Amino acid sequence: MNQKVILSGMRPTGRLQLGNLLGALDNWVKLQHTHRCFFSVVDWHALTTGYEDTSEIRENVYEMVTDWLSAGLDPEKNVIFRQSDVKEHAELYLLFSMFTPISWLERCPTYKDQIEQLREKNLATYGFLGYPLLQAADILVYRADAVPVGEDQAPHIEMTREVARRFNHLYKPVFPEPATILNKVKLLPGIDGRKMSKSYGNTIEMSENPDEIRRKVTQMITDPGRIRKDDPGNPDVCTVFSFHGVFSADAVADVEAVCRRGEIGCVQCKKQLGEKLVSYMEPIFERRQQLTGKPEYIREILESGAKKASEVAAKTMELVREAMNLTL
Numbered sequence: 001m002n003q004k005v006i007l008s009g010m011r012p013t014g015r016l017q018l019g020n021l022l023g024a025l026d027n028w029v030k031l032q033h034t035h036r037c038f039f040s041v042v043d044w045h046a047l048t049t050g051y052e053d054t055s056e057i058r059e060n061v062y063e064m065v066t067d068w069l070s071a072g073l074d075p076e077k078n079v080i081f082r083q084s085d086v087k088e089h090a091e092l093y094l095l096f097s098m099f100t101p102i103s104w105l106e107r108c109p110t111y112k113d114q115i116e117q118l119r120e121k122n123l124a125t126y127g128f129l130g131y132p133l134l135q136a137a138d139i140l141v142y143r144a145d146a147v148p149v150g151e152d153q154a155p156h157i158e159m160t161r162e163v164a165r166r167f168n169h170l171y172k173p174v175f176p177e178p179a180t181i182l183n184k185v186k187l188l189p190g191i192d193g194r195k196m197s198k199s200y201g202n203t204i205e206m207s208e209n210p211d212e213i214r215r216k217v218t219q220m221i222t223d224p225g226r227i228r229k230d231d232p233g234n235p236d237v238c239t240v241f242s243f244h245g246v247f248s249a250d251a252v253a254d255v256e257a258v259c260r261r262g263e264i265g266c267v268q269c270k271k272q273l274g275e276k277l278v279s280y281m282e283p284i285f286e287r288r289q290q291l292t293g294k295p296e297y298i299r300e301i302l303e304s305g306a307k308k309a310s311e312v313a314a315k316t317m318e319l320v321r322e323a324m325n326l327t328l
């Protein structure tokens with residue numbers, strides 16, 4: 001089988017949320033049937049901003065793999081591994097650093113943004129500047145054909161192509177220029193209508209059980225102008241309605257109409273959403289139940305993933321060393 005190669009990764013920074021599921025994992029789960037997929041928990045990338053306190057990083061790696069498997073990633077079909085277990089990423093990153101102009105990294109839009117946003121941290125470090133180059137190595141060490149990512153990551157994939165081009169031009173054509181597969185954005189607000197964010201305490205996590213999900217739906221903010229349940233409602237300002245847009249594709253037009261005519265109460269409308277959301281999340285919750293308390297199973301997946309990833313990465317590095325005259 002000559003399947004195209006996919007690589008993607010996530011930083012292990014804690015439990016995944018509904019947004020990660022819709023924005024990324026659901027796409028990965030689809031791609032696993034048609035592509036040769038490598039999915040990496042990029043713990044070195046987590047260190048670029050979290051180098052001061054590494055006490056939770058191991059735990060977060062296990063947690064993240066558990067979330068991935070719960071979402072339906074099949075460890076038999078895909079190579080699931082931790083970045084720091086495959087040292088070839090580091091070697092390729094080092095070699096790339098020899099010919100990558102600092103200006104490419106300084107100009108990267110995510111660089112200045114993040115320094116601004118994470119002001120409480122000192123990100124004037126070498127490692128943080130090199131973040132996109134390490135990402136390029138993650139991708140190119142598998143000679144990936146495509147990378148599924150969110151819009152925010154597009155500049156990094158563009159830089160990856162530039163690095164590949166530069167290598168191919170300076171030495172020998174070793175790398176394909178990987179395409180970006182943009183995740184379709186289904187933007188979900190938090191349950192209070194603001195941006196979903198841990199710091200606001202308004203998230204829905206992937207690991208929540210059906211009762212927690214139902215409870216969170218009852219807490220969602222609806223049209224604040226609606227007092228009695230037969231007042232006409234305005235779905236445009238209602239969080240419940242935003243969720244219906246994603247989870248009740250078949251019924252959303254109907255919900256909108258009956259809301260505007262005041263023919264449905266918010267309590268009932270939330271009940272309907274709650275059941276939709278539960279039927280979407282319940283299989284994930286159940287798979288997670290099967291996995292909890294089995295860290296040795298996750299560990300085996302990571303060990304065998306690292307072995308499979310290393311085999312491919314080692315072959316690429318032979319080509320790279322040969323192209324650069326670094327062989328004996």
Ligand code: TRP
Pocket residue numbers: 007008009010011042045134135138139147148149153156
């Ligand atoms: N930078 C990515 C993010 O924050 C994570 C990442 C690291 C990645 N290496 C990657 C994504 C390689 C895709 C491919 O989401």
Ligand code: SF4
Pocket residue numbers: 222223226233234235238239240241255259260264265266267269270
């Ligand atoms: Fe929102 Fe539904 Fe209430 Fe309309 S009826 S305001 S869509 S919860």
